[in-house]
Amino acid sequence: MKENFWNWMLIGLGGIMVVAELLMGAVTGFDLALMGVSLAAGGAVGLYFASTKVGLLASATLAVIYVVFVRQRLRARMTTKGTLSSNVDAILGRSGVVTQKIGAHEAGRVKIGDEEWRATLAAGSGDAREAGQTVTVVSAEGVTLTVR
Numbered sequence: 001m002k003e004n005f006w007n008w009m010l011i012g013l014g015g016i017m018v019v020a021e022l023l024m025g026a027v028t029g030f031d032l033a034l035m036g037v038s039l040a041a042g043g044a045v046g047l048y049f050a051s052t053k054v055g056l057l058a059s060a061t062l063a064v065i066y067v068v069f070v071r072q073r074l075r076a077r078m079t080t081k082g083t084l085s086s087n088v089d090a091i092l093g094r095s096g097v098v099t100q101k102i103g104a105h106e107a108g109r110v111k112i113g114d115e116e117w118r119a120t121l122a123a124g125s126g127d128a129r130e131a132g133q134t135v136t137v138v139s140a141e142g143v144t145l146t147v148r
Contacts (some may be wrong), residue, residue: 007046007055014040038062103128119145
C-alpha cells in the first residue's frame with residue numbers, strides 16, 4: 001500500500017502543476033504543465049508496476065527527456081519570428097512618400113511601407129508637400145499621422 005501512496009502523490013502533484021499552469025495563463029510557456037504531465041505519467045507507470053522506485057525513475061526520465069529534447073523545439077515553435085508591429089508606435093520616426101498633396105491646412109495621404117495613411121503637416125513645417133516627396137512621421141493621433 002505504501003508503494004502506491006507515493007505514486008498517487010506523483011500523479012496528484014502533476015495534476016496540480018497542470019492546473020496551476022492553466023490558471024496562470026501559460027506564463028511559463030507550458031513548462032509547468034509538461035513537467036506536471038511527466039510527474040503524473042511517471043506515477044502512473046509506478047502504479048502499473050506497483051513500485052515507488054519505478055515511478056520516481058519514470059518521472060525523472062520523462063522530465064529529463066522533456067528538458068533536453070522537447071523544450072527547445074517547443075519554444076522555437078511558440079515564438080514568432082519576422083512579424084512586423086502593426087500599432088501606430090511602430091511607424092513613429094519612419095519615412096514615407098506623399099501620395100496625395102499635404103497642404104498647410106489640408107490633410108493628404110502618405111505611404112509608409114505597405115500601408116497608406118492620412119497625414120497632416122506638423123506646425124512650423126513650412127510649405128505643402130507634393131506627391132512623391134519624402135516625409136518623416138513625428139506623431140500620430142488616431143489614424144492621422146503628423147509629418148515633417
